[in-house]
């Protein structure tokens with residue numbers, strides 16, 4: 001499986017927010033999308049999920065043009081966790097997770113609702129309406145729902161939102177360990193470096209860097225594109241640890 005972007009251009013209203021982009025995303029990769037606010041990460045993730053139509057260019061999945069795939073066929077391959085989840089769902093935690101059964105291909109092995117409730121530490125809340133949960137608890141429900149879909153490709157838009165530090169590391173590590181291909185946007189450089197083998201730095205809709213974390217998370221890139229001074233606390237080739245010293249004066 002391979003996702004290919006061919007001269008993909010994405011608009012929001014009349015404004016182009018992702019400039020013509022070519023990109024190959026391969027089976028098995030754990031990809032982190034990083035970039036300042038408004039750089040186009042959400043728009044790009046939604047386009048890959050078939051939720052945002054290209055202004056021009058195209059996206060293909062295993063050589064099939066995404067726009068030609070039926071929504072249910074797409075849902076059988078990928079799940080997406082969006083930033084804005086409904087807060088007023090009249091469903092219980094258990095039933096919200098189970099909703100994803102509709103998108104899970106018949107016969108595909110995957111975790112049970114009970115297993116996911118345990119993994120996300122939601123078992124005591126199984127029968128609580130989602131509308132009565134805290135922001136972090138709700139985020140765990142929708143992560144569990146995406147995992148229940150048992151997708152080959154998992155798209156996550158700022159999945160660490162609202163999660164306490166334990167759940168950021170434990171649940172996101174679980175996603176990266178159990179799903180074949182993960183493409184996720186992150187604002188936390190160290191989480192992205194630890195979880196991903198490839199980082200794509202998007203700035204004003206243009207890819208400015210693409211490679212292993214140690215190549216992308218350089219003090220020069222962080223200064224130029226995020227406006228912060230930083231230093232590396234370790235030179236671990238797999239997962240550089242970044243200390244942000246402050247905003248550039």
Ligand SMILES: Nc1ncnc2c1ncn2[C@@H]1O[C@H](COP(=O)(O)OP(=O)(O)OP(=O)(O)O)[C@@H](O)[C@H]1O
Nearest residue numbers: 012013017035036037038039040041042043044185
């Ligand atoms: N519904 C919309 N209508 C008009 N413009 C929009 C809409 N959604 C997003 N935009 C604009 O598109 C640009 C890209 O937004 P996008 O949400 O993709 O960025 P992002 O990198 O995910 O940002 P963040 O890190 O803040 O979540 C921004 O300038 C934003 O203001």
